[in-house]
Every structure is written in structure tokens, then in C-alpha cells.
Amino acid sequence: MWPHTLKVDSVQLEFGDRKILQDVYLDCKQGEIIGLLGRNGCGKSSLLKIIFGTLNPSYKYVSINDQFIHSGFQNCRIAYLPQDNYLPQGMRVDQLAPMVVADIHWEQFSAQPAYLDHHKKQTDQLSGGELRQLEMLMILYSRAEFILLDEPFTHISPVQSDGFKLLLREIAKTKGIILTDHQYDNIMDVSDRLILIENGCTRHIKHADELVRYGYLSGN
């Protein structure tokens, strides 16, 4: 039954007395890109980790096609690009990539210049930007039906960002993508829908002016 729908509802997350997330609802269908915006510390990364299943909140409801899923990473249904580099050090790219990249996407993945140029190198021989590109590509070409990207535009140049946005649109034809980044112009360019996290709640943004009203943009 295509497209599958990922739903996230009633997430409650506190750190001590501080409530981070309390009234969260979002959904994402395969074929669409959701941009997640919010100020520093508002809980964007935490929300992605909760969906992926590596952070346990007080309460959450995450489902795919209305079937509750405890951890998104089980059965590779959801893939997650964390903010920091995640590939183990001291191992070659061509040993690591086949473990994450789906067999059906291998041909497209292995034709990417970032892979062709660096596949024989160890991860600690790559620059921050090269490593980030490879990590991103591995997640995009993974077996997952839904992709979560935490700050994918950080550490990559504007030219690479443009290429990456095209690739995101291509991948989104078959997968659902939720991404967050402080480079909001890139997020607005590539997203079909925008969601702002403000005071622990999700606001579904219909028009860019609302970002000013909610205090995310200055309006100047």
C-alpha cells in the first residue's frame, strides 16, 4: 500500500523540570519532504531521535500506516543522519557502505563521485565535508522507507548543497524525508511542508510570514 505514512503524536519529553516537547504532532508520507524548524534547544534533534528510537521520552506514539513502532531502526524502516559523524573510524568506506546502502540502490550509490573518489580510503583520511557527504548518501540510499536528517547542510559548501537538494527531491519520490537545519532557506527551498517547534509544540506553517509571527525569523 503506497504511500506509507509515518505519524508522530503526543510526544512528551522532559529533562528534569524543563519540558522540552509536550504537544507534538506530525505526519509524513512517502513522496514528501517535511522541513522541521525551531530555535536552538527547542527539541528538534530530540524529536528526530525519539522517532528513530534512540531517545526514550515519557510518552510517544510513533506509527507507520497506523501500526505502532517502538524503534524506527528495527527492520531498517527509518534511517537517521545524526548531527555528528557516525561512521566508525579506522575502517574503509567500501567496507562500511554495503552494510547501510540497500542492494537495489547500490548501483546509483556507487556511481556517486563522493563514493568513487574515496571508497578505498579509511574514514579518518577524509575531510569533514567529504565524510559528511558520504554519510548523507549512505542514509539516503539505505533500505529505509523514511529518512530523518539532522543538519544535513552543515559542513557542506553551497554548490554541494544545491546538488544535494536535487538529490533529496529525487530520493523523495520513493521515501518520506524529515529534515532539520539552521540554514532555513535551504529547508524552505526543498520542503513540501514546514513545521515549526515552538514552546515544545509543533506549528504547521502555511506561510513564511508565520515564522516571523512565532518569533523564528526577525522579519528584517
Added chain:
Amino acid sequence: MNRLVTLTFQYYRLLLFNNLLFSIMCGALIHLGLKGSVIFTFSFAKLIGFVSAVAYHYYMYNKSFYYYRNAGMSIRKLYAYSVLIDLTVYIIFITCFIFLSHVAAYIKS
């Protein structure tokens, strides 16, 4: 299945250096301090060495666990299979050691 085996060996390989280092260090300390039986020293050092290597790796490189999770592997399984590999290697090693000790004793006598 193939992925599971490859991922477990990849993880075990990353632990190997620290595992050996911590095991040798611990073994040397026990041997100097307790002067106990060789098998007990080996076994205890092995246990401490493996646990220390896992703890060190988790502390230093905890972000790399997203690699295994994105590959569909749970961390519990990763630990469990690594312990199995480590135990197998240890049993082979200790069996060879005991066998060679007996051979050496026999040749001496």
C-alpha cells in the same frame, strides 16, 4: 545473516586492540599481585579486558553506534554476538595453552 556476521566482525575488530591491551594489563596486575592459577588469571583478565574495551569504545565513539543502528542492528545483539566471538577465541586459546603445557611437561619429564 551475511550483514549480521559482517557487522559483528567489524565491531569486534574495532575492539580488538583495546581488548588485548586491557586484558594483558589486567593479567599482569593480577599475576603480580595474587600469584594465583594461570587459568584464573587468564579468565579474569579476559573478562575485565573485554568489558573495559567495550566501555572505552562506548565512551569515546558513541556516535558510531548510529552506523550499526542504520544498518538495522540492535546494540544488544552487537554486544551479545561480540561476547560470543570473544568467548570462542578465548576457549580456542586456552585449550591450545593447556594442551601445549601438557606437551611441554611431558617432554620435560
